[in-house]
Amino acid sequence: MFDGFLKVACATPQISVADCAHNCDEILSLMEQAAKENVKLLVLPELCITGYTCGDLFFQKTLLSGAECALMELIDASESLDLVCVVGLPAAVEGKIYNCAAVISRGRLLGLVPKTHLPNYNEFYELRQFTPAPSGTSIVSFAGSDVPFGTKLLFSCMELPEFTFAAEICEDLWAPLPPSVFHTAAGASVIVNLSASDELVGKAEYRRQLVSGQSARLVCGYLYADAGEGESTTDLTFAAHNLIAENGILLAENRYQTGTLTITELDVDRIAAERRKMTTYPAVSSDDYLTVSFSLQNELTTLTRPIDTLPFIPQGANADETFEEILTIQMQGLKKRITHAHAQTAVVGISGGLDSALALLVAVRAMDALDRPRSDVHAITMPCFGTTTRTKSNASALCEALGVPVQTIDIKHAVDVHFADIGHDPDIHDVTFENSQARERTQILMDYANRQNGLVIGTGDLSELALGWATYNGDHMSMYGVNASVPKTLVRHLAAYEARRLSGTAGSILLDILDTPVSPELLPPSDETIAQKTEDLVGPYELHDFFLYYIIRFGFSPKKIYRLCTYAFGDTYDKRTILKWLKTFYRRFFVQQFKRSCLPDGPKVGSVALSPRGDWRMPSDASAALWQNELELIEETL
Structure with missing residues (x-):
């Protein structure tokens, strides 16, 4: 028990x-x-x-x-x-x-x-x-x-x-x-x-x-x-x-x-x-x-009940109906914000990755629902040091297939000027090197939206917010974050659903985006190979989404989450690997709270969300010691 x-x-x-x-x-x-x-x-x-x-x-x-x-x-x-x-x-x-x-x-x-x-x-x-x-x-x-x-x-x-x-x-x-x-x-x-x-x-x-x-x-x-x-x-x-x-x-x-x-x-x-x-x-x-x-004997209960490895993903014959409902919730939120702000355009920074593809799809749905032309969605792709031909091509091709105008603004020169202004050596590929690119992209999107009387549509997802995997005042910021409560594992399934629904050219492009490693593409590639794979750095998103669900939804202890995860993922990850990434999750979750304390608005789609105005209020300087100590005790038993 x-x-x-x-x-x-x-x-x-x-x-x-x-x-x-x-x-x-x-x-x-x-x-x-x-x-x-x-x-x-x-x-x-x-x-x-x-x-x-x-x-x-x-x-x-x-x-x-x-x-x-x-x-x-x-x-x-x-x-x-x-x-x-x-x-x-x-x-x-x-x-x-x-x-x-x-x-x-x-x-x-x-x-x-x-x-x-x-x-x-x-x-x-x-x-x-x-x-x-x-x-x-x-x-x-x-x-x-x-x-x-x-x-x-x-x-x-x-x-x-x-x-x-x-x-x-x-x-x-x-x-x-x-x-x-x-x-x-x-x-x-x-x-x-x-x-x-x-x-x-x-x-x-x-x-x-x-x-x-x-x-x-x-x-x-x-x-x-x-x-x-x-x-x-x-x-x-x-x-x-x-x-x-x-x-x-x-x-x-x-x-x-x-x-x-x-x-x-x-x-x-x-x-x-x-x-x-x-x-x-x-x-x-x-x-x-x-x-x-x-009185009963208190002992360890062998688990046989189903524990879903993907708790955010709808299952069964009606799964597509749920995917459609989620996309509709996202669309309705954006539709209201566009109407209220009298926005002439919805501005999306499109990278060729999953998150921006989903934000683009939601923006297109919103314009369709408003009976406005899809040309009112303005997509901007901003290649820099880490951009590969594959992602750049997919970004442009998806926009074209959806009937959305896209323009390319190469930010290499602007970032180099910025490096010179702050005295940074561009050969040092540190956090300054990476974050400068993210902030330059956000500046372009914001200023372009001002010129067009538009809204910058945020692309960051719930998993990234939980881990703090975003550049503060860079991709962390937008005028409306349509993916704010959609975890990474769900982003993949929504994109796959849209690929099936749209089929044709747009569907094929989405499938290739799904097959592309998740990456912020901030480090130079080697022979067109993405040099920076997010899951190699912060851990598998399927594990992090599992952790996130049980931490926020039920407030389970690290010990119980570890037990559930080893039961659910026992055939995929060994215990030490699970513990390693669970420790990473707790460390980042606590340290990165300051980013979640000032999030832009965005629609809630499920039972787990991290909006500071609704679902999650946490001091930015809270100590993780109790949770870390419990994880250390687990490690001692391995």
Whole structure:
């Protein structure tokens, strides 16, 4: 459970209706299997000790006693198992029968949670046998001990307090105001649902949406265990549709399989981080809740859940729709700024690289949306000491293919004059040599825009801003930064999408730009070979974007990010390489904050951004010592 990772499972036993002894054996087998898999939380279906479809047999004392005896056997067997198990059964309490979730762990019955909302429509007639949950919490005698009974129960792990869960049962989730709303407001990070949802055409997809949506709305982990094979098929069938979701993401799913575990890991640290950030998420108020503590062995959880190496990149069949949406957001921001400023032109410094190509594409889209000619986009290419024929040619050719006028302003002479003015030896290829070129280009763009009553469109991306890979008051500055919240990995995918969409000459040029090494081209090339490759200097952008996402989005520690990264990229980078670039990221991120404190305006497109006016406020002289010390401790273990 280190780093907040918790292995959890849902399972559906293959039951025999009303045969509590048989069902107990099946449940125990699943519990033992789960313990061997290091599962810490196992959720089983509604009324699975007896079967959901017992009908009026629930009135039979023999069945109720059989269920209670079976639960006692499970409690005894759980003493040697390092897990918490939630199992469904009917419970005769204080003269009524309740549909309950029993929470057991380490030889203890921790509590009984009765169902609140009893369906009594269509194929359901639960009010015939069961009583809805009472409003309060009481102590009742059941299965050989005095236990808490009620819906307002929280179950909290002493070794990992962020792992606090509560239960609701089947229809409770489908009700207008599910109990889980109150459970999470009281502090539950995980909700378990014991269900017996019958199968109908189209219901599976609705169930997925319901579980995923509830986990997103409540910012929680949600485990949904469904009844399956073995239930009576007199009128209904059950599909054992088990689902595990975390904050809107479906992590694991199983259907039509009984006797197997649906396993994944929840990240309760991630849930806690998300709640801390959301000012609209209620502060914990659990005055009327009873918290029951339990203990589990704290150990390293083996990860199996999917960790995307490219967290900023949309996946799946609808990815192109998302790319189009991102480009539209960028375009809408620029369109508004052009209109508000009464700008006659959008001025783009085009280098033949990815970032400026994307900015050019967005500018073209903005003019199209304004019903203005593309000739109102003015592209300027400014070759200097490091410019190669390939990038210069691609810059001009892309403009021509898009119908954008382009002019070339060679800045070598101007930079040489500047070197002479400040007394710099042009044969010394230091930071002055590089930054002078970037600042000269920005001066030209700004002054040209003034002459044309235009706006300088910034080309720098989010990854560069995070690393400070920009010349202060050079390419760092613009009048509107359309790529300011687009990370480098996403820039590549947006350019590839546009290449597919445009096809033809423009598409071919974009593909060649994609194939060109990322470089500021500030150092002289050797035989037309780019001498300065950004990723050789600051590290792979796919790693830096991974670091950036988890640092900003969830505030994870260096130790946890390192663990996630070695898990996600284990087949690509060794541990020392990952640690090297993670140290680089933290060092640059802290030292370069002053550049982010004065960024130009630009549209936010995703959940991670570094605008000093919105998403990221950080003092420029903050110390990185705590983060660096944690990384040093990791290095000592290698």
